[in-house]
Amino acid sequence: MNSVGHINHGLWAHPRDESHRFNELNYWIDLAKTLERGLFDGLFIADITGTYDVYQNGIDLTLRESIQLPSHDPATLVSAMASVTQNLGFGVTVNLSYETPYQFARRFGSLDHLTQGRIGWNIVTGYLDSAERLIGQKGLKDHDLRYEQAEEFIELCYKFWEGSWENDAVLKDKQKRIFTDPSKVHSIQHHGRFYQSEGVFQVSPSPQRTPVLFQAGASPRGLAFSTRHAECVFIGGDQPEKIKQQVNKIRELAIQQGRQPEDVKIFVGITVVTAETDLLAQQKLAEYIRYASPEAGLAHYSSSVGIDLSKYADDEAIPYQQTNSIASVNHKFKEKKITPNDLKAQHILGGRYPLIVGSGETVAEQLIQLMDETGIDGFNLTRTVAPESHHDFIDFVIPELQQRGRFKTEYHQGSLRNKIFKNGDHLTAQHPAAHFRCQNPKQSKAQQFDLSKQSA
Numbered sequence: 001m002n003s004v005g006h007i008n009h010g011l012w013a014h015p016r017d018e019s020h021r022f023n024e025l026n027y028w029i030d031l032a033k034t035l036e037r038g039l040f041d042g043l044f045i046a047d048i049t050g051t052y053d054v055y056q057n058g059i060d061l062t063l064r065e066s067i068q069l070p071s072h073d074p075a076t077l078v079s080a081m082a083s084v085t086q087n088l089g090f091g092v093t094v095n096l097s098y099e100t101p102y103q104f105a106r107r108f109g110s111l112d113h114l115t116q117g118r119i120g121w122n123i124v125t126g127y128l129d130s131a132e133r134l135i136g137q138k139g140l141k142d143h144d145l146r147y148e149q150a151e152e153f154i155e156l157c158y159k160f161w162e163g164s165w166e167n168d169a170v171l172k173d174k175q176k177r178i179f180t181d182p183s184k185v186h187s188i189q190h191h192g193r194f195y196q197s198e199g200v201f202q203v204s205p206s207p208q209r210t211p212v213l214f215q216a217g218a219s220p221r222g223l224a225f226s227t228r229h230a231e232c233v234f235i236g237g238d239q240p241e242k243i244k245q246q247v248n249k250i251r252e253l254a255i256q257q258g259r260q261p262e263d264v265k266i267f268v269g270i271t272v273v274t275a276e277t278d279l280l281a282q283q284k285l286a287e288y289i290r291y292a293s294p295e296a297g298l299a300h301y302s303s304s305v306g307i308d309l310s311k312y313a314d315d316e317a318i319p320y321q322q323t324n325s326i327a328s329v330n331h332k333f334k335e336k337k338i339t340p341n342d343l344k345a346q347h348i349l350g351g352r353y354p355l356i357v358g359s360g361e362t363v364a365e366q367l368i369q370l371m372d373e374t375g376i377d378g379f380n381l382t383r384t385v386a387p388e389s390h391h392d393f394i395d396f397v398i399p400e401l402q403q404r405g406r407f408k409t410e411y412h413q414g415s416l417r418n419k420i421f422k423n424g425d426h427l428t429a430q431h432p433a434a435h436f437r438c439q440n441p442k443q444s445k446a447q448q449f450d451l452s453k454q455s456a
């Protein structure tokens with residue numbers, strides 16, 4: 001995240017942690033170079049609009065522990081990092097609830113050009129009441145209604161990215177004085193429940209057109225959305241059996257949506273602490289734990305579920321309460337008895353992602369086993385002490401994975417989409433976005449935008 005702390009709270013206070021430098025461009029430039037050295041597919045940047053103010057009904061702890069506050073706009077980082085890398089992808093989170101589809105599509109279309117097709121969008125709808133107050137809205141929309149709005153938002157984005165300009169519209173022909181062929185640029189029309197738009201998109205076709213689509217919906221409505229649209233799905237979970245169930249469900253739902261199971265890549269979030277040997281890794285973990293803040297993790301969790309967890313005694317079962325925040329996380333209180341002590345034990349490094357600790361060999365073996373047992377495609381690796389944890393993973397774990405033939409030894413060519421799916425730069429014909437393509441110019445004749453009749 002473009003912030004000090006992200007998921008593993010408290011580690012910012014570790015003497016070797018440099019995440020307090022997040023507002024310096026060099027911090028990100030170095031990070032991008034590091035990740036490309038390690039042949040990472042991409043850097044995923046999470047984001048929230050709003051602040052974590054549910055725990056203890058305020059933001060004191062949030063400010064003291066820097067729990068994603070301050071946090072800055074993630075998209076601003078991308079051009080600088082793209083300029084020092086050739087292959088690293090950038091998955092940027094944008095909450096669509098506070099964007100207009102047009103301005104958003106334009107920003108990401110522009111980034112797809114500047115990164116030469118290395119941009120992805122993590123589609124989120126938000127879960128914080130504090131955001132609603134900041135934006136001047138009346139309160140968080142109903143969880144499922146947010147996904148309804150997301151469906152229309154993304155459909156309109158597809159129209160802009162895929163439907164307004166034909167592939168060969170831009171000629172740049174100096175002799176004939178035709179920069180763009182007017183017959184190949186089309187006005188889009190959209191009159192929906194949430195959005196209205198008419199006119200041509202301002203961005204010419206970019207390498208991928210639609211950015212690589214990431215999503216993490218885990219509720220029934222969220223899953224319906226992610227399996228229809230997403231190419232990369234993030235899931236949580238610490239038990240292989242449960243992860244496998246999620247994977248099977250996602251692939252089944254994708255098939256029901258007319259897609260192929262392999263059209264969706266599934267990544268599980270993990271935290272890794274690694275060193276030269278198992279013993280040194282355990283010692284490193286013990287050292288990290290001294291700085292971690294499980295309570296800050298609880299404050300983050302409170303906002304995720306929309307329930308002030310400070311109100312419950314350490315050994316008291318937290319009752320399920322219906323909220324409009326992250327439904328799938330909140331439902332855990334329905335499924336089993338969970339106390340604040342249970343949550344704190346889960347947050348020993350300040351975060352709730354499963355923790356793998358050991359030498360490069362140990363970690364590589366465990367990652368491979370998890371992949372083989374569950375059918376996931378890869379991992380979303382959280383940072384702990386930054387940038388140390390990135391260097392450790394690259395130096396200790398990646399070579400072990402490579403030796404076992406389970407990690408690439410060089411980048412595949414082309415756009416981020418082509419690197420991930422090895423099937424070209426654009427979304428496939430089975431994807432819902434394909435429906436909005438202007439494949440047949442005659443068919444959209446009525447919608448053509450006659451540039452000669454426009455004044456400016």
Ligand SMILES: Cc1cc2nc3c(=O)[nH]c(=O)nc-3n(C[C@H](O)[C@H](O)[C@H](O)COP(=O)(O)O)c2cc1C
Nearest residue numbers: 046047093124216217218219222234235326327328
């Ligand atoms: C790995 C991962 C990363 C996520 N990143 C963000 C994020 O950056 N911003 C955000 O608002 N939500 C984020 N979420 C939450 C999801 O958008 C989603 O709300 C959550 O997974 C629950 O799904 P549901 O909304 O269908 O209940 C993330 C979830 C996961 C598993």
